[in-house]
Amino acid sequence: MNKLKHLFMCLLAIGTVRHNLPCFVSVHLIPVSTPKNGMSSKSRKRIMPDPVTEPPVTDPVYEALLYCNIPSVAERSMEGHAPHHFKLVSVHVFIRHGDRYPLYVIPKTKRPEIDCTLVANRKPYHPKLEAFVSHMSKGSGASFESPLNSLPLYPNHPLCEMGELTQTGVVQHLQNGQLLRDIYLKKHKLLPNDWSADQLYLETTGKSRTLQSGLALLYGFLPDFDWKKIYFRHQPSALFCSGSCYCPVRNQYLEKEQRRQYLLRLKNSQLEKTYGEMAKIVDVPTKQLRAANPIDSMLCHFCHNVSFPCTRNGCVDMEHFKVIKTHQIEDERERREKKLYLGYSVLGAHPILNQTIGRMQRATEGRKEELFALYSAHDVTLSPVLSALGLSEARFPRFAARLIFELWQDREKPSEHSVRILYNGVDVTFHTSFCQDHHKRSPKPMCPLENLVRFVKRDMFVALGGSGTNYYDACHREEF
Ligand SMILES: *[C@@H]1O[C@H](CO)[C@@H](O)[C@H](O)[C@H]1NC(C)=O
Ligand SMILES: *[C@@H]1O[C@H](CO)[C@@H](O)[C@H](O)[C@H]1NC(C)=O
Numbered sequence: 147m148n149k150l151k152h153l154f155m156c157l158l159a160i161g162t163v164r165h166n167l168p169c170f171v172s173v174h175l176i177p178v179s180t181p182k183n184g185m186s187s188k189s190r191k192r193i194m195p196d197p198v199t200e201p202p203v204t205d206p207v208y209e210a211l212l213y214c215n216i217p218s219v220a221e222r223s224m225e226g227h228a229p230h231h232f233k234l235v236s237v238h239v240f241i242r243h244g245d246r247y248p249l250y251v252i253p254k255t256k257r258p259e260i261d262c263t264l265v266a267n268r269k270p271y272h273p274k275l276e277a278f279v280s281h282m283s284k285g286s287g288a289s290f291e292s293p294l295n296s297l298p299l300y301p302n303h304p305l306c307e308m309g310e311l312t313q314t315g316v317v318q319h320l321q322n323g324q325l326l327r328d329i330y331l332k333k334h335k336l337l338p339n340d341w342s343a344d345q346l347y348l349e350t351t352g353k354s355r356t357l358q359s360g361l362a363l364l365y366g367f368l369p370d371f372d373w374k375k376i377y378f379r380h381q382p383s384a385l386f387c388s389g390s391c392y393c394p395v396r397n398q399y400l401e402k403e404q405r406r407q408y409l410l411r412l413k414n415s416q417l418e419k420t421y422g423e424m425a426k427i428v429d430v431p432t433k434q435l436r437a438a439n440p441i442d443s444m445l446c447h448f449c450h451n452v453s454f455p456c457t458r459n460g461c462v463d464m465e466h467f468k469v470i471k472t473h474q475i476e477d478e479r480e481r482r483e484k485k486l487y488l489g490y491s492v493l494g495a496h497p498i499l500n501q502t503i504g505r506m507q508r509a510t511e512g513r514k515e516e517l518f519a520l521y522s523a524h525d526v527t528l529s530p531v532l533s534a535l536g537l538s539e540a541r542f543p544r545f546a547a548r549l550i551f552e553l554w555q556d557r558e559k560p561s562e563h564s565v566r567i568l569y570n571g572v573d574v575t576f577h578t579s580f581c582q583d584h585h586k587r588s589p590k591p592m593c594p595l596e597n598l599v600r601f602v603k604r605d606m607f608v609a610l611g612g613s614g615t616n617y618y619d620a621c622h623r624e625e626f
Contacts, residue, residue, distance in 0.1 A: 206471035207464075214245070214449035215544040217270040217317050223571030225550060226329035229591055231557045232564070234334040236509040238502050238519045238551040241322065242528050243359040244315025245545045247306035248443040252462070253430045255455035258447055262306035264313050272320040275313075278365050289373055290357075291380040297354045299361055311355040314449070316362045318546035323366020325571075331367070336517055341368075343375040344515045347505070350522035351381050359546070360522030367518075384526045387497035393621035396493035403486040410480055411473070420469040427460045441470045449545075474542075482538045485609075491533035492606050496617050498531065499602045506553045506595060510563045532569065534606060536579030540569055554592060564592030580605065 226234065251257050261268070264279050272278075279300055287295035301311045330336040337345055348364070350356045360378065364371065383391050411417060418432075424440060425432040444467050447454050454462040481487045498521070505516050521527070528543040543549075552566040567575045575581055580601035581593035588594075607620045614620035 204475050206468045206475060209475060209541075210445065210448055210467075210471055212541065213445065213544045215318060215546055216449065217272075217314065217321055221325075221571060223325060223329070223568070224573040225326065225552070225568050225571060226334055227573070228552075228554050228564075228566070232554040232592065233557055234330065234336055235553040235555050235563065236506060236517045236519070237326075237330055237336060237553070238505065238521075239326070239363075240521045240523060240528055240531060240549040241319070241359060241363060242523060242525055242543045242545065242547040243311060243353070243355040244318040244362070245312045245449060246315055246355050247308060247310045247312060248446045249309045250439045250442050251308075252428060252440050252443045252455060253434060253438055254428045255457065255462075258443070258450065258452045258455075260306045260312060260446070260450055260452070262301040262303045262310045262312050264300060264302075264316060268313060270314055270317045272317045272366075274320050274324070274366065274369065275317065277369070278316070278320060278362060281365060281370060282361065285361075285373055289376045290378045293352055294350065294357055294378055294380050297352075297357050300358055301354070309353065309355060311358045312450075315355065315359060315545065319359045319362035320366040322546060322548055323363040323368075325366075326363075327367045327369075330518070341375070343377060345517045346376070347379075347516040347519040348377065348522075349379040349381050349386070349520070351384060351524065351527075353524075356522040356524065360520055363520065363522070381521070381523075384524050385494045385498070385530065386501075386521060386523065386527060387494070390497040390500075390617065393493050393617075395621050395623050396490055399486055399490035399493065403481070403484075403490055406480065406484055406486055407477060410477055414473055414476070416469055417473045420466050424462055424466055427457055427462060428455075429457065429459060441467075441474065444470070478542060487530075488533055488538070489610055491530035492609055493617070493621055494530040495534035496602070496606065498527075499534065499606075500617070502551060503595075503599050503602050506551070506563075506565070507599070509553055510555070510595065535567065536582065537567075537569065537574055537577055539577070540574065544570070553595065556592075563595040564590075565595050565598050566592065579609075 228234070247260055247262065248257070264275055266276055282299040285299050290297075301313070301316065303310060306312060348360060350360045357378065364376070381388060385391065387393075421432050421436050425435040428435060440462075444454060444462065446452075448467065454464070454467070456462070502519070505519060508515070509517065525543045525547075528547055528549055531549060532538075532540045532543075547570055548568075550566075550568045552568070554564045554566065556562045556564070565575070566573060567578055575593050576584060578593075580597045584590075584593055584597070604615050607615050607617075610620055610623075612620065612623045614623055
């Protein structure tokens with residue numbers, strides 16, 4: 147049997163079989179010992195690798211499967227968990243779009259045949275899929291800031307266009323939305339039944355895949371919502387920094403980070419050899435193949451159980467895939483160590499974090515607006531936010547990844563507010579820079595909002611090592 151097919155049969159087992167996974171003999175799947183400090187022992191799909199239980203060598207195929215995020219059985223999640231005397235005040239959700247068609251083609255090969263129309267008799271399926279399509283066809287341009295109003299509201303091409311959201315992507319976000327509905331609306335009554343337009347804040351970049359992902363999540367969250375109460379704002383920047391995007395030092399960090407990436411790649415002779423082999427197969431210069439970012443396309447083959455492309459010179463295969471994926475993992479590891487990306491992230495994520503604490507502070511004053519905020523975004527949005535928060539061990543954002551900020555009020559001490567941070571359903575609050583040693587210092591069960599506010603207003607800039615303690619100074623530092 148073809149290796150990729152074999153792998154896929156195993157893949158189906160991930161959601162259902164909890165223990166032995168004979169397909170992944172060499173793979174370390176589920177930690178045996180009890181995870182420490184705040185990590186849920188219930189979360190099966192771990193988000194943060196655990197240095198205690200995880201072997202130093204990460205399996206590229208296992209990592210790729212997590213990245214695909216194939217919808218399976220309902221997952222467990224830790225959203226909405228708080229002592230019973232806490233009241234949920236507001237929720238801020240950052241998502242990466244769902245599964246998409248590649249952004250690049252492998253030169254001189256047939257692109258994968260993936261159907262981006264939404265149909266009931268194809269897997270993965272969600273019971274709300276048909277209702278979603280029918281509801282989207284009733285939507286009008288009035289619900290969207292220009293230029294969003296020119297985008298299709300759901301994927302619809304029999305052969306996907308480049309970067310188009312797939313049915314898998316829609317199902318992933320219908321699931322996310324439904325999960326958040328069960329927790330935040332049914333259990334915690336975040337919004338009243340007759341919620342109003344200004345209680346939602348919706349923002350997306352201008353790609354069809356982010357808009358459609360946002361709509362799918364929203365539909366799962368508020369089925370059959372009233373279109374008149376929906377308004378999606380357009381965010382031109384993938385960093386969601388509108389109005390404060392100018393930051394020269396951030397760009398300098400990025401250039402240095404890209405240089406680091408380039409040098410690491412040069413050092414990896416196995417990677418160079420692999421690109422060389424693949425270039426021979428597709429008969430283009432190695433440089434051209436590398437520029438076509440083949441891993442993006444290969445991940446699509448992999449996530450959709452479509453064999454890798456062949457030419458009369460041979461086939462791109464699993465070994466090529468593993469080498470490139472392993473390099474990506476290695477690159478992420480070095481990225482954490484060298485901290486250039488951290489500098490970029492602190493400056494890149496500050497504006498959106500600042501905006502979020504602003505929204506939270508207004509909610510603590512009793513304002514009933516923007517209680518549910520949704521930002522539909524990209525890996526290049528979530529990644530800097532995670533890194534800036536000090537969650538450098540967090541995995542690279544998979545398709546339909548979600549990062550959530552919850553704001554809570556202590557009913558017994560109504561002036562006290564707390565935050566929780568969740569990444570793909572795992573509570574990572576006590577892994578963040580601003581609440582890491584909270585348990586050592588405070589008897590309070592939750593992380594105080596002030597910690598996050600102090601961090602965003604001032605402390606996050608300390609990581610940069612300069613003298614700047616605010617965004618403007620840090621962005622314009624001379625000595626860098
Ligand atoms: C993957 O494809 C093969 C045939 O190409 C099929 O037999 C197998 O069931 C597929 N696996 C999944 C999970 O769809
Ligand atoms: C942070 O948010 C406040 C409003 O909450 C705003 O006045 C300020 O300009 C923002 N700062 C930055 C750097 O975005």
